[in-house]
Amino acid sequence: MTSSKRPNAGTKGVARPEREAQILAAACRAFGERGYAATSVADVAEAAGISKPLIYNYFGSxxxxxxxxxxxASAELTAEIERTAHTETTGLARAVITLxxxxRRLADEPWLWQVVQDPTAPDSAMRQEIETDERRVLAFAREAVTELMVGSGDTDPVDVDLMLAVWESVFRTLVSWWVDHPxxxxxxxxxxCLRLIAAASTSATGG
Structure with a gap:
């Protein structure tokens, strides 16, 4: 007697890729909202409506x-930054478009940001998984900052490095603040953000 179950099916006839995506969605939200340390496999299983053994079967631990x-989460956020980097805008306009x-990307899934910013996550795993994406994001940021500085007549490489550090800090702060204020x-x-930029620009020029 032959089985009618699909070769690539998961539990109860659900295809494995679909089931994995379901588990991943529930896990991202749980890890993002509760943090790695406070989240258990049982929490994710309950949120996804499945059994713990199924999670271990798919993800190991x-x-x-x-x-x-x-x-x-890192891939999703990097893809969004890459998308806005290709809009051909420069200067402060590019910064605003990036923000x-x-x-908008995080509007329905703010926990994606929290997943990659989680202070309770194991550092080794976190660093290994997002290192490549971070280098791509840094390259886009350096390009934008260099355009901004050159546009203002400043080509000092040390100034560019400093502005890059400022932009990274400001970007993380603004997004983190927004995620904390749903x-x-x-x-x-x-x-x-536009009002803050306008206020800072006015103060800097003494206008």
């Missing part, structure tokens, strides 16, 4: 599941 989540794109829509946050 809590660490294996977490690494998959970090890889997914706006990130706010009442702010992406549009509201983008306008808030």
């Amino acid at each position: 809590k660490d294996g599941l977490h690494v998959a989540c970090v890889r997914h 706006d794109g990130m706010f 009442g702010e829509t992406p549009e509201q946050m983008t306008h808030r």
